[in-house]
Amino acid sequence: MTDPRNSPFMYAIGAFVALFVTVQSLVFMIRAYREGKRLGLSAATMRKAIVGSASFSVVPSIAILLAVLTLSGALGLPLPWIRLSVVGAITYELPAAETAAQAFGASIKSAITDPVVFSAIAWAMSIGCVFAMFLVIFFSKGIQSGIHKAQLKDSVWSGLLISAMFMGLISAFLGSALGGGLVSILTLLSSAATMGVFGLLIKKAKLTSLENFAMPVSMIVGMAAAAVYSSIAGGRTI
Amino acid sequence: MNEATKATTTYDEAIHRNGRAWMAVAIAIILGVPLAISLYLDVWPPLGRLAAALLPTIMVFWPIAIVEVITFTPMLGSGGTYLGFVTGNLSNLKVPAAIAAMQSAGVEPSTKEGEIVSTLAIGASSLVTNAVLLAGVLLMSYLLPVLESPTLKPAFANLLPALFGALGVVFISRNWKLSIAPLALMIGLFVAMPTAPVGILIPAGAIVSIGVARLLYTRHLL
Numbered sequence: 001m002t003d004p005r006n007s008p009f010m011y012a013i014g015a016f017v018a019l020f021v022t023v024q025s026l027v028f029m030i031r032a033y034r035e036g037k038r039l040g041l042s043a044a045t046m047r048k049a050i051v052g053s054a055s056f057s058v059v060p061s062i063a064i065l066l067a068v069l070t071l072s073g074a075l076g077l078p079l080p081w082i083r084l085s086v087v088g089a090i091t092y093e094l095p096a097a098e099t100a101a102q103a104f105g106a107s108i109k110s111a112i113t114d115p116v117v118f119s120a121i122a123w124a125m126s127i128g129c130v131f132a133m134f135l136v137i138f139f140s141k142g143i144q145s146g147i148h149k150a151q152l153k154d155s156v157w158s159g160l161l162i163s164a165m166f167m168g169l170i171s172a173f174l175g176s177a178l179g180g181g182l183v184s185i186l187t188l189l190s191s192a193a194t195m196g197v198f199g200l201l202i203k204k205a206k207l208t209s210l211e212n213f214a215m216p217v218s219m220i221v222g223m224a225a226a227a228v229y230s231s232i233a234g235g236r237t238i
Numbered sequence: 239m240n241e242a243t244k245a246t247t248t249y250d251e252a253i254h255r256n257g258r259a260w261m262a263v264a265i266a267i268i269l270g271v272p273l274a275i276s277l278y279l280d281v282w283p284p285l286g287r288l289a290a291a292l293l294p295t296i297m298v299f300w301p302i303a304i305v306e307v308i309t310f311t312p313m314l315g316s317g318g319t320y321l322g323f324v325t326g327n328l329s330n331l332k333v334p335a336a337i338a339a340m341q342s343a344g345v346e347p348s349t350k351e352g353e354i355v356s357t358l359a360i361g362a363s364s365l366v367t368n369a370v371l372l373a374g375v376l377l378m379s380y381l382l383p384v385l386e387s388p389t390l391k392p393a394f395a396n397l398l399p400a401l402f403g404a405l406g407v408v409f410i411s412r413n414w415k416l417s418i419a420p421l422a423l424m425i426g427l428f429v430a431m432p433t434a435p436v437g438i439l440i441p442a443g444a445i446v447s448i449g450v451a452r453l454l455y456t457r458h459l460l
Binding site: 004009010013014016017018020021022024025026027028029031032033035036038039041045046048049050051052053054056057058059060061062063064065066068069072077078081082084085086087088089090091092095096099100102103104115116117118119120122123124125126127128129130131132133134135136137139140141143144147148151156157158159160161162163164165166167168169170171172173174175176177178179180183184185187188189190191192194195196199211212214215218219220221222223224225226227229230231 | 249250252253254256257258260261262263264265267268269271272274275276278279281282283287288290291292294295296298299300303304306307308309311312313315316317319320321323324325326327328329330331333334335336337338339342343346347348350351353354355357358359360361362363364365366367368369370371372374375378381382385386389390392393394395396397398399400401402403404405406407408409411412413416417420421423424425427428432433434435439440442443444445446447448450451452455460
């Protein structure tokens with residue numbers, strides 16, 4: 001019998017899930033585009049949002065692919081592909097898979113060949129992540145209408161509230177990068193410095209055509225810097 | 239109710255109705271995957287051991303899910319939330335992609351225009367991820383040696399600092415007064431607990447940031 005982890009059946013499920021996510025994305029985008037036109041947003045603005053986001057997403061998507069490949073050694077290729085196509089994120093999938101494997105006396109450090117353990121991991125990865133989706137179904141509308149009411153009451157404060165929330169979120173990720181060690185901090189500073197230079201070029205030198213490239217290029221410079229810093233460290237943990 | 243307001247209400251209503259339906263189907267598909275595997279392999283993991291396997295991850299990740307829903311929903315808008323929570327990879331891709339797109343388009347989150355730009359950005363981002371994953375699955379044997387080379391590995395391991403470093407500059411320069419308190423908190427937390435999980439840092443950052451913003455606003459300092 002072929003390896004069940006990489007069987008055509010598993011690939012068929014993977015293809016179905018990928019198709020579902022693609023169709024949902026297209027349906028939501030078409031609907032939003034039509035509504036945007038009705039609201040008076042220019043086609044150029046909406047196209048810029050689509051193209052900008054697509055180019056911004058290439059490098060992080062390669063990182064997600066890397067996560068799929070990392071998990072594929074233990075779980076085969078289709079299951080990590082499925083899990084990271086819907087709801088998944090490596091920060092959840094990796095510990096969920098390892099905890100489940102350990103509960104069955106195995107580890108994802110080696111190939112999971114026992115079908116019972118493999119199915120248990122699939123169940124654990126899937127059940128754990130649907131909770132957020134139930135929360136969205138039941139509470140998302142309430143949260144949105146709460147924000148809408150706050151906007152009607154005091155529009156200046158509601159704008160500041162959202163900005164403050166953004167800053168809290170971004171600070172949290174900056175804080176978590178600080179905890180990643182010296183390479184992580186230097187990467188953050190390199191990417192920030194590149195973005196700063198882009199900001200000056202766009203605002204002071206009026207090079208507005210650079211706007212679409214500023215984020216992806218800053219990100220790539222930061223990541224390239226991480227590779228350089230790590231090679232300078234020569235395998236030492238810094 | 240005038241026509242424009244009515245049409246917007248109709249869009250909002252439709253997006254919640256459709257979003258919930260898509261979400262329900264997505265839940266059925268997600269849970270259908272392990273069910274299909276169990277049926278196909280004819281193996282059923284014992285419930286007691288499965289519960290024991292799930293408990294530690296639930297204890298850590300479900301509170302994070304609550305924080306994410308509360309924090310991300312106002313930022314992504316209704317369409318972006320329904321799409322983003324199905325397509326996943328929120329904090330490492332969809333949220334930054336939506337933030338960057340709204341910033342670039344000059345629209346604010348939680349506005350009608352922000353809602354549209356966020357949904358388009360998350361949809362485009364999701365399509366790109368799908369295409370990259372599909373290409374990766376098809377070309378795995380060629381890609382693996384390149385992506386896992388010792389030179390590129392640290393680059394991908396540091397994706398998040400690279401991403402949020404750039405994004406941080408954009409938002410600090412826009413709202414520097416709002417950024418002082420949460421950034422000071424993060425530096426303090428880093429000194430006290432260097433490896434604090436992001437699930438703790440997000441609510442801590444958001445609460446302090448909102449509290450100080452309110453204080454500055456009521457004292458007319460913003």
